[in-house]
Amino acid sequence: MSGRSRHARAILGEELYGRLSETKVLLVGAGGIGCELLKNIVLTGFGHITLLDLDTIDLSNLNRQFLFRKKDIKQSKAMVAAKTASAFNPNVKITPIHANIKEPQFDVEWFRGYDIVLNALDNLDARRHVNKMCMAANVPLVESGTAGYLGQVQPILKDRAECFDCVPKPTPKTFPVCTIRSTPSQPIHCIVWAKSYLMPQLFGEDEDSGSELDEAEKQGENAKEIAALRKEAQAFKAVRAALRSAPAEEASSSSAAKLVFNKVFHGDILNLLSMADMWRSRAPPVPLDFDAIRAGTFVLNRPSQNGNTASTASGQANSSNGSTSTEKALNGNGASTSTAATPAAGGAGLKDQRALSLQDNLELFVSSTERLAARLRAGEDTISFDKDDDDTLDFVTAAANLRSAAYGIPGKSRWEVKEMAGNIIPAIATTNAIIAGLIVLQAFHLLRRSYSSLRNVHVQFKPSMPLSAIAMCPPNPACGVCRDTYTEILCDPARVTLKQVVDGVLGRGADTDMDSNEGEGPEEVCVYEDKRVLSDPDWDDNDNRTLESLNVTRGKFLSIVDEDGEYATIQVAIGALPPDHPADGSALILPSPLPKPPRRQKPRVATPSPPPPPTTTSKKRAAPDDEIEEIDAPSAKRARKDEDAPNVAASFTPSKKRRLEEDGLIMLDTAEEKIEEDPDVIEID
Numbered sequence: 001m002s003g004r005s006r007h008a009r010a011i012l013g014e015e016l017y018g019r020l021s022e023t024k025v026l027l028v029g030a031g032g033i034g035c036e037l038l039k040n041i042v043l044t045g046f047g048h049i050t051l052l053d054l055d056t057i058d059l060s061n062l063n064r065q066f067l068f069r070k071k072d073i074k075q076s077k078a079m080v081a082a083k084t085a086s087a088f089n090p091n092v093k094i095t096p097i098h099a100n101i102k103e104p105q106f107d108v109e110w111f112r113g114y115d116i117v118l119n120a121l122d123n124l125d126a127r128r129h130v131n132k133m134c135m136a137a138n139v140p141l142v143e144s145g146t147a148g149y150l151g152q153v154q155p156i157l158k159d160r161a162e163c164f165d166c167v168p169k170p171t172p173k174t175f176p177v178c179t180i181r182s183t184p185s186q187p188i189h190c191i192v193w194a195k196s197y198l199m200p201q202l203f204g205e206d207e208d209s210g211s212e213l214d215e216a217e218k219q220g221e222n223a224k225e226i227a228a229l230r231k232e233a234q235a236f237k238a239v240r241a242a243l244r245s246a247p248a249e250e251a252s253s254s255s256a257a258k259l260v261f262n263k264v265f266h267g268d269i270l271n272l273l274s275m276a277d278m279w280r281s282r283a284p285p286v287p288l289d290f291d292a293i294r295a296g297t298f299v300l301n302r303p304s305q306n307g308n309t310a311s312t313a314s315g316q317a318n319s320s321n322g323s324t325s326t327e328k329a330l331n332g333n334g335a336s337t338s339t340a341a342t343p344a345a346g347g348a349g350l351k352d353q354r355a356l357s358l359q360d361n362l363e364l365f366v367s368s369t370e371r372l373a374a375r376l377r378a379g380e381d382t383i384s385f386d387k388d389d390d391d392t393l394d395f396v397t398a399a400a401n402l403r404s405a406a407y408g409i410p411g412k413s414r415w416e417v418k419e420m421a422g423n424i425i426p427a428i429a430t431t432n433a434i435i436a437g438l439i440v441l442q443a444f445h446l447l448r449r450s451y452s453s454l455r456n457v458h459v460q461f462k463p464s465m466p467l468s469a470i471a472m473c474p475p476n477p478a479c480g481v482c483r484d485t486y487t488e489i490l491c492d493p494a495r496v497t498l499k500q501v502v503d504g505v506l507g508r509g510a511d512t513d514m515d516s517n518e519g520e521g522p523e524e525v526c527v528y529e530d531k532r533v534l535s536d537p538d539w540d541d542n543d544n545r546t547l548e549s550l551n552v553t554r555g556k557f558l559s560i561v562d563e564d565g566e567y568a569t570i571q572v573a574i575g576a577l578p579p580d581h582p583a584d585g586s587a588l589i590l591p592s593p594l595p596k597p598p599r600r601q602k603p604r605v606a607t608p609s610p611p612p613p614p615t616t617t618s619k620k621r622a623a624p625d626d627e628i629e630e631i632d633a634p635s636a637k638r639a640r641k642d643e644d645a646p647n648v649a650a651s652f653t654p655s656k657k658r659r660l661e662e663d664g665l666i667m668l669d670t671a672e673e674k675i676e677e678d679p680d681v682i683e684i685d
């Protein structure tokens with residue numbers, strides 16, 4: 001017996017160990033958990049591993065994604081991880097794929113080619129997608145996530161246990177537009193403003209809001225407000241142009257940055273101040289003065305809401321005249337953030353953790369704006385925030401802190417801004433390693449079909465019980481994903497119409513000699529693609545359009561929903577015709593047998609459940625743009641109700657477990673604050 005496999009054989013038994021070399025496993029994600037997991041499955045003896053990740057290696061990955069080295073930065077994670085881990089076991093075949101799991105070629109048939117899928121992802125959208133594909137392909141899945149010291153593993157098997165979507169997920173935290181645009185009161189409001197409003201306005205795509213405003217005016221909307229918005233849009237046009245034009249020889253290097261500064265920290269604030277009503281019950285902001293801050297003579301005179309002037313020294317940060325929140329606020333991140341015109345003395349600690357004075361922030365604003373402008377001039381079309389892109393992080397840090405100063409809000413260090421803007425809870429390598437081990441254990445239960453051994457496992461912050469294992473709950477009868485009936489058609493979307501597919505799948509076509517569903521199943525149906533309505537009993541405009549013209553293509557699903565709610569929804573996966581299909585052959589191959597959706601069960605009745613263990617989830621990185629891709633909706637009439645189970649949240653008690661939170665919009669002041677505020681929400685790696 002080879003020394004390499006002796007332990008694995010002894011622990012797993014000959015039968016399971018023997019099967020591992022033939023088992024086809026798909027590992028999605030080669031990040032923090034993915035690297036640990038790949039190492040585990042390679043060393044355990046899995047023989048055929050497909051490793052898929054869309055990303056390239058970043059410097060910030062190296063502290064925990066140990067399959068990567070500095071020389072690998074900017075290379076594909078999947079490729080490098082596969083190469084490194086292949087060397088751990090000569091008997092393994094790792095197929096790396098550098099792609100997004102949502103791409104059309106990864107359709108249901110492709111998923112069906114795997115015996116098990118292991119998720120090591122970091123966003124809800126991709127997790128949901130893989131969950132649905134595994135439901136459609138009936139492939140077991142192990143889902144996972146970590147958040148600092150917390151983590152969890154959830155084995156998922158259709159019809160036997162809850163799927164990822166059986167438990168409703170909390171809606172991401174968002175902020176009212178006015179809070180961000182006009183009345184911030186916390187550092188995070190200013191960070192969101194800098195990252196999600198100012199950066200796109202200056203460095204994002206040029207959205208011509210002119211025609212939109214013309215239209216709004218025609219529709220008779222508030223003329224005064226439209227005039228103000230038009231003025232603001234014009235002013236942004238001017239600063240955008242300045243950032244993109246070559247700097248004049250004699251102009252100072254800061255001229256474009258100064259233009260931006262004067263617009264957003266002076267002109268816009270004066271505009272806001274002119275709306276006196278807004279400041280009756282809150283302290284108004286103070287316009288900032290570029291030259292005075294630079295010269296060290298700026299005095300932040302911040303009137304309180306009752307009209308008194310509370311003057312804050314321009315000199316030392318710690319002068320405690322006890323007047324307003326301003327000074328305290330500006331010092332609020334510990335001790336030494338300063339309103340001082342001179343650079344902050346509070347330089348203890350690492351460079352990034354240093355508190356920044358008003359003058360520091362101004363200089364950082366100028367230099368980062370110039371660096372970003374130079375990138376635009378060098379050919380970059382648009383630049384958006386990326387926590388690992390120093391220029392954008394500097395810009396967001398400086399712009400957020402300048403805005404905070406104007407509003408009397410505490411400033412934040414570059415380090416803190418990175419954490420807050422990037423939605424980061426620090427990843428702990430050890431948690432990832434524990435979770436990766438637990439994933440393999442649950443995968444063994446699934447492969448052995450010892451379903452009674454499956455457990456939802458949580459790594460929790462409880463010294464007396466660091467691990468908790470919870471028996472699997474049955475699927476939620478109201479789940480809009482796993483309770484649907486899945487089927488698949490093979491077709492040429494350019495040649496087959498919506499009606500042909502729907503009639504065919506429902507067994508209504510006269511030309512089908514398949515077993516007919518006539519007499520049973522839904523009578524009147526609505527048809528959706530995701531949340532787009534494509535037809536309903538009173539609206540058949542799209543019936544004779546091709547699937548392609550409706551953007552319903554390979555890898556997507558058509559949902560056929562019973563108008564009366566009596567039968568389960570049919571999910572029709574769209575697959576490609578076989579390669580050897582004759583060119584003049586039928587454009588549609590229907591499933592055989594045709595799907596027979598069962599009558600719906602009553603939703604689970606809410607019963608009191610024990611309090612959930614303190615688990616936490618959320619996100620660390622914004623979802624890639626393609627994940628929020630807007631499809632050019634073909635005359636969508638109305639949005640699909642939430643997974644056609646509108647009362648899921650109300651009718652069903654979430655079991656004790658993970659709540660994975662939506663990516664992107666969760667904005668926390670600090671990791672501690674979040675956990676205190678909502679012990680039920682965690683950050684997921």
Ligand SMILES: Nc1ncnc2c1ncn2[C@@H]1O[C@H](COP(=O)(O)OP(=O)(O)OP(=O)(O)O)[C@@H](O)[C@H]1O
Nearest residue numbers: 029030031032053054055100101121122126621685
């Ligand atoms: N739709 C997707 N398709 C393929 N891979 C994905 C998809 N969404 C996320 N991933 C990958 O999942 C992995 C998650 O790993 P991890 O949570 O460690 O994130 P990271 O991006 O490596 O680290 P950090 O977020 O801390 O910078 C990442 O490598 C990411 O590229």
Ligand SMILES: [Zn+2]
Nearest residue numbers: 163166479482
């Ligand atoms: Zn479900």
